[in-house]
Amino acid sequence: MALLEINNVSKHFGGLAALDEVSFSALEGEIHGLIGPNGAGKSTMFKNISGFYSPTTGTIRFNGQDIQGLSPSSIAKLGIVRTFQETTLFQELTVFENVLVGCHLEAEVNLLDALFGLNKKVQQKANVHALKVLDFMGLTERKDQLAIELPLGSQRALAIAIALAAKPKLILMDEPFAGMNPEETRQMMDLTRKVNETGVTIVLVEHDMKAVMGLCENITVLNFGTLLAQGKPDEIRQNDKVINAYLGGGH
Amino acid sequence: MNKFNLTQFVVMLTLFIGLILLPHYLRYQHQDFMIFLIINVLVVVSYRLMTLTGEWSLIHIVMMGVGAYTSALMSKHMGVSVWLTIPLAGLSAAVLAGLLSTPLFRMTQFYFLIGSFAVGEAIRLAWIFFIKPFGGSSGISSVPSPELLGIDFMDPIPYYYLVLIVVSLCLWVLYRIEKSRIGLTLNAVHWKAPLAQSVGVNTWKYRTLAFMVASLFVGIAGALKIHYLGNVTPHQFGVGSMVFVLIWVIVGGYNTFYGPIIGAVVLSVLDESLRNLNEYRPAIYGVLLIISIMFMPKGLEHISQGLKDWIKTAKSSS
Amino acid sequence: MLYGHATFHTSPYSLSGLNEATQHEELAVDLFLQSIVNSLIQGGFFALWAVGMVLVFGIMGVVNFAHGELVMVGAYAIWVLKAQMGMGYIPAVFIAVILVMLIGIFMERFLFRPKREDPLGGLINSIGILFILQVVALLVGGTGPAKQVTPAFPGTLILDEFMRIPHQRLFSLGVSIAALLILWFFLTRTKLGWSMRAVALDREAAALQGININRTSLIAMAISAGLAGLAGALMAPISNIYPHMGHNVIITAFIVTIVGGLGSLSGAVLAAFLYAILHTFVTAYFSGTIASMVGLLLMVVVLIVKPTGIMGQRVSE
The missing domain is CATH 3.40.50.300 (P-loop containing nucleotide triphosphate hydrolases)
Structure with missing residues (x-):
């Protein structure tokens, strides 16, 4: 089909x-x-x-x-999620944060949640999901590095990890x-x-x-x-x- | 998410105790100075939330004016308690920001900068033109000051504490937002808007959110300012004041939460100590601005790093 | 001529309401004609201000916030040379233009060139220079009331009882138009002009074809500053001279360049005259504040509806 x-x-x-x-x-x-x-x-x-x-x-x-x-x-x-020509990543953010942005759809937080930490579950869900994606792409060990510091191969893997986090x-x-x-x-x-x-x-x-x-x-x-x-x-x-x-x- | 950091805690505690004791050791004019400085800290920190999305606006100070005018008009002509008009001032600025975001965010980057300037200047001209209710060029005078349990907030010391409490609360909220997933998404919108969009982030919505929240807090700052001054005029919110906000944020550094605060504090103290240079002071600002852009583009927050690199390059090129 | 038309229609309408007072009617007609003449002269200045901004933005990618201060320095130079030192007006104009050009060259070389990859940096640097030039003006002229320079060409051309054009203003308009024509000739008919336009279209491609970007930028900035200095020198005998006079210049230049299409010189000139007509008429019939408001909102509308302006072309990816 x-x-x-x-x-x-x-x-x-x-x-x-x-x-x-x-x-x-x-x-x-x-x-x-x-x-x-x-x-x-x-x-x-x-x-x-x-x-x-x-x-x-x-x-x-x-x-x-x-x-x-x-x-x-x-x-x-x-x-539908796309990756970009060359390496388009959030270079100033860590690998984990990059994937967390990808989880945006999965677990969107609103202003009040953000302020008072109300919705711990949503936050937790996003964190768990991000870690799962990182593990799947073999990036767990690099999760606290800045995206810009990764070698080319890992950067490309991260680009796909961001896309995957959005559950496309x-x-x-x-x-x-x-x-x-x-x-x-x-x-x-x-x-x-x-x-x-x-x-x-x-x-x-x-x-x-x-x-x-x-x-x-x-x-x-x-x-x-x-x-x-x-x-x-x-x-x-x-x-x-x-x-x-x-x-x-x-x- | 952050680990508990003892040194950080001790520094914060000392700072806070210092700020609580400080006004009792200051002369009258310096008490004034401290009140305006703390208000300006809220102005720059709220502005930074806006810049997180990567858009530099020139309407921020006008939004401060929107809060100021709202609070002044409501408290003076409608008899609403100042305790209510201060939050309403923030709310009105946020609502106006929400309305303006539809046209404004059809522009980005340079166009947004200029567009936001034009809209802000038009609002300011409206205050000048419509003498009823805004009072024209001379603005609104004898704005009431707040009163509670017999404490008269016309005095600098009670007002200082009021401002300190309100601004601290606001900073806490702004800090929470920045460190939350929302802050992360705002950052993502800044660094790579197409990538953020492609994983489902509605960039327009997040830009609007940042603009509204920034306006909310700067509106509160505006109300705090004019209830102490006792008057509000269109000239307080001109492009000149906006340029000073830009300078504080850029010289301080806009990559961290505390950078703009450092910028505002250091430059304001410097400004105060150069008081006898009078109208020649802007030249000092001009020189500082150029030096900071040329030699420490990341601001005072990175000054140590900048010095190291500078020495390194000086060595390698010699 | 959109705005000219709009005001033309409202003006007879307002006249019909004043039929019994013929004297008022004549005054209204004269106000209308005088406004047309004034807007032509204004338009010349607006065009000089804006064309320099467009050149620098197009070729260097820099938004020069200190452009208005360059105009101000030109005016101060005339005040020092003519009013204080007694020099003749024409040589003073030449010196003013050269002085401002030198400032422009300094700015390009030391403030804009190092920040070529960082447009925000260039913009902030120009704000720094703006402050410094304002204080220099204060140091030169002191505080106190605005300075004035007596006209070099005192007579007045009298076209009719109510319509008079001082010779000084006629001179300004003539020189502005001449300067714009020379610039147009330079950009379209000389090799250097061609290479500057190539850089404005695509900097990298131009560099690949061997065009020297540094030299082109320096010349663009020198021309831009020279035009600003000339505008200041022409304004000196007919307007107040004070350190903050650049404020109005920069706002007007923004409105004109945006409405005309950033990067489009002919668009800027067209927009300058259209906006001058609009501004003069709204000022004459309503107020200066409303005129500025209309201009700013017009700019916002153009930014939203057609960010490339009335003459600009959309650059596709």
Whole structure:
């Protein structure tokens, strides 16, 4: 069953079409790859799905509900959480606090609770949940370090931990493998699979073809804002149009 | 969540006892000075709550004025007890902040700074223009002072204790908010608003909350100020005063709760000791501001760290 | 011309109520015409103030809160040179412009350049300079009443019995327009001007193409300060000179630059004249306080509805 359905989505900036009538869907429980040369419209697509942009035309359905045009926080409430290109973390906060922010939806506190410590249960619930997520991502030992002090691999793991803390049904991962060495890539692939095995659907934007081919069950290829190809990793690997787009340099 | 810290406790206790005994050893003019200083501490700490979200507003002092005018008008013309008008002053500023947040938070960063300035200045011009009820340029005079059980709060010493108690309570509340999950979320909104949004934080709501709470407390500060002064004028809440708040917060450092307090205290004491320089004092402020931005961008709170780094770089470059 | 129209419609309406008093009617017509002339002259000043702010914001990314103080220094320079030392007006204007330019160059080099990656830092530094320049003005001129400088061109152009334009004001308007034209020519027709516009569009891309960012910023600040100094020098003979005169300048410059679209020079000039018309008319028919309020609220509305201003273009990601 399709969890996320993108139907004829276009996004125009002035006269320029960053996305032009793109459709694809991600099935529940899968890892879906979204690839393409630079400027193909992958990031624009992510921003449309997560509510940072709203599509000029077209619809985005999640779990059978139209979500285009909703605010990022409402979309997060429905269960779509994204991670960001490069390492976007709350760098000045500790690892634990980072994940605690992710628990925002899980246990929101109001002003009076905050003042008088009334709702100890909510607070406790958030703390327990955060620790569980940290443990799952293998970050327990680093929980009191500042996010900015972590090595690259742990920073990426933390970014996913923040997303996981929000208990999403779907995580949009934006280039989690960028800049990693083979060992870090291998560990990150394991983590991604582990997250997926808990039942979380993943849409992955990535340039590292080894990671994409190794992880994804289905792949969507964009080029110049249009849909170029769709299929299983093997089909994509042998698709002439895809090979051309990549070898042609995309310019 | 914090562990009990003995040294911290002892320092706080000494400070508090000192503040309780202090007015009896001061001359009249210094008692005045202390009252305004404590009020200004509330002004800067409430301002810091606003800056936690990463937005720097220039309307804070005008919100202080909103509280001041509310309290003055209610106590003088409607005969409401000052004990009631002080909290109502905070409430009115918070409500106005809530109303203004819809247009204001459609802007961010620089646009918000300028937008908040424009709205604040327009409010201030309204006080000048509408002589009824605001009294125009000369404002409202003979604002009553509070009275309780025969104690006349026109005297500096009782008023000092009143201000000390009210401000301490307010600081405690502001501290609790900052250390709570709400404070954490405000921080998150500041550092990475898109990331916070993507895990479901409604950034607009949290910015509004910070703005309303900051206005609530600065409104109370405004009421405290004018019931001691006995008059309220539009000029007390001009952009000049706002700039001083900015200076205190920036020179003191806005990364910690106590940074702005240090800034307000150190600069006010300095200002007081330079009293005989009169109108030339702003130049000292100007120089201090530039020095603090150029050499200790994190403020007085980081001065020791800054000194260390400075020596280190001086060594490595020589 | 939106606001010009609005006032044009209200003015005949108010006249019809005064039909029996023809004398009042004539006065009202004259007030209207005189207001148009005044707003043109005001507009020239507003444009000079705002264009400098836009240049510095566009090219350096700095909001210079001390811009009004640069205008003030220009005016004080005229007071010292002409009123105190008896120098001729024209050479005094030249010296004032150069002096303020030098202050601008100092500010760029030592206060804004080190804070290029920290816009808040640059802004705070400009507030620091603002305080210092105000105190310098106090040291130079002392406290006491506002200073005045006698006009260098004493005559008055009399167009009609009730409409008079002092030659000094005509001179100001002419010089303002000439300065704006020279700036426009420089920015659009010279290589240096082109490179400055490139930096304003995209600093990193410009740097990659070999444009020297430091030099461009220094020139932008020098021009901005020079225009501020010129505005101050032109204002000196026709307005009061006092240490806080920059306050009004900076508020007006903000309104004009925001309404015109931050970063858009032509927008700022257009907005300067439109706002001058609005301000002059609201002042003439209502009050100066209401005029300032209208200006501030107009700015807020523009910030909310179209943060890029009337001429600005939206920069997409």
